[in-house]
Amino acid sequence: MISENTITDFIYREAELLDTMQWQAWLDLFHPDARYWMPLEWQQQDPVLQPSLMYEDLLLMKVRVERLTGERTFSQKPKSRCHHLLQAPRIVACDPAAGIFKARTSYIYTETRGDTLERFSGWASHDLVQVGDDLKIMLKRIDLVNFDAPFGNIQLFM
């Protein structure tokens, strides 16, 4: 039975996989029809007809992950590393009967490469579904507090 604790543990585990660069295990957390979305507007509703920083399906996320380790991926020489500092997730919905599990997590994200270090703040929203005994991500939405600022490269995943 999926409880609020299951959701929280899932979100901590996801961040740990990213921070330890276990990319394949991280991709395995996603449902085949999942989306990873980084809006470009305040309280954005439409990912298709409004601009976003990212709105990607599993195919595109696989491309990203595979690219990170490519022999000719020069922007990963040296490699980037990341760190997620998460606030305790706020459970928005935990309804096993309806199959609805949602959480919102405030975070500080650090991405570093060579001598540079960039820090970002925002909220991650997880829409999860139950597949067998496991939870899978249907939608991971990243709302940066300064979504409209001009960033340099963001090469890993928040």
Added chain:
Amino acid sequence: MAKYGKNPRAIAGLVRDAEVHRDVYVDPEVFELEMEHLFPNSWIYVGHASQLSKPGDFITAKIGRQPVMASRHSDGSIHVFYNRCPHKGVKIASEPCGNTGKFFRCPYHAWSFKTDGSLLAIPLKKGYEGTGFTDTQANGGLSKIKNVVIYRDFIFARLSENGVGFEDYFGESLSTIDNMADRSPEGKLAVAATPIRYMHTCNWKMLVENQTDTCHPMVAHESSAGTAIKVWQREQGNSTETPMAVQLYGPFMSPYEFYEQSGIRIWPNGHGHTGVANSIHSNYSDVEGYLGQMVAAYGEKRAHEILGEVRHNTVYFPNIMVKGAVQILRNFIPIAVDRTLVESWVYRLVGAPDKLYERALMYNRFINAPTSIVGHDDLEMYERAQEGLKSNGNQWVNLRRLYESGEEPDVTAVINGTSERQMRNQFHAWAKYMTMDMNQDMDQPVEAAE
């Protein structure tokens, strides 16, 4: 140490026939002179008239480092002025866009201005009586930029009072903007959202040059476009329809031969475009209903003419690039010698199916966003160049690919698509627009850069 100020000969000396000196990318003094001469002497993109749809609408922008704003006046006319109060210099508008109502009001001392920039009122006006105020520039309100041309809703301004006229400056290159607007069944484009913004730690000209650099995609983007193709081939299974994403990434891996035959067209004053015969945008799938709309609007022949023109990147010297086939404009805004803000705008084709806007937005975030893997490939190259150019081992950047001795400057020509001639064309224009207003400062007249 000032080497280049008031020294047009030294500036012209930075540009050889097929080489440029590294100081054009790394020397802070050269950058200062670009802000002082090159940008004011050139026609610079300010914004799009669709961003000013109602009276009182305004947008802000920068020309070089100078803040400017454009507004829609109550009579429907568009005005461009310097974004500074004539009183103490406070910026009148601080947001990228907005609506000011019937007038602008300076937040410091409440001087107010009509939306055509003229002075409306000053509190305690009596205090200025008999002071000679009416003879000052402040009495004229917001300082207006006189040389403004709105072409197919694209607002361009030239700060220098004297210089090359708009028509002479852009000439036939305007055909790319025409083609982009003509792709709307109503002949109209509209800005419907904010641009994607991406900060680059490199000189702005590296970005401009890269727009017509057709020998880098299959090399630098092997990691992104090449991986996209590889993953799709592995994952596609029985799928017969190539996803829009793979259609957009895939052509970046086209071989040299493709770019060679697709050609480059150059125009006078540093403008030029890749993708003459065809381009990486040629083979996107049709969008249902669109061709019918175009034929209804333009007739069979003209509709096919418009849609058959699929230019790749058009550089409008000095610092924008337009992609008509996916309705994108990239603005390379110089911040410092080694810092460039890239704002990538998408225009909606008025009256066309949503799917085209969806594709343009997708292209923009795939290629032009700080989260774009193609962007990561490019920025890595620019950053390495910005560092590498500090080396004294070789102070020249080589632009000699397919150079022919005696190349005429400021001509229109179609050439092999892997030529670096458009880069040479840009640097010829660079030297010209850097120095054209310097000679008058000299004791001894010298030859112009060309």
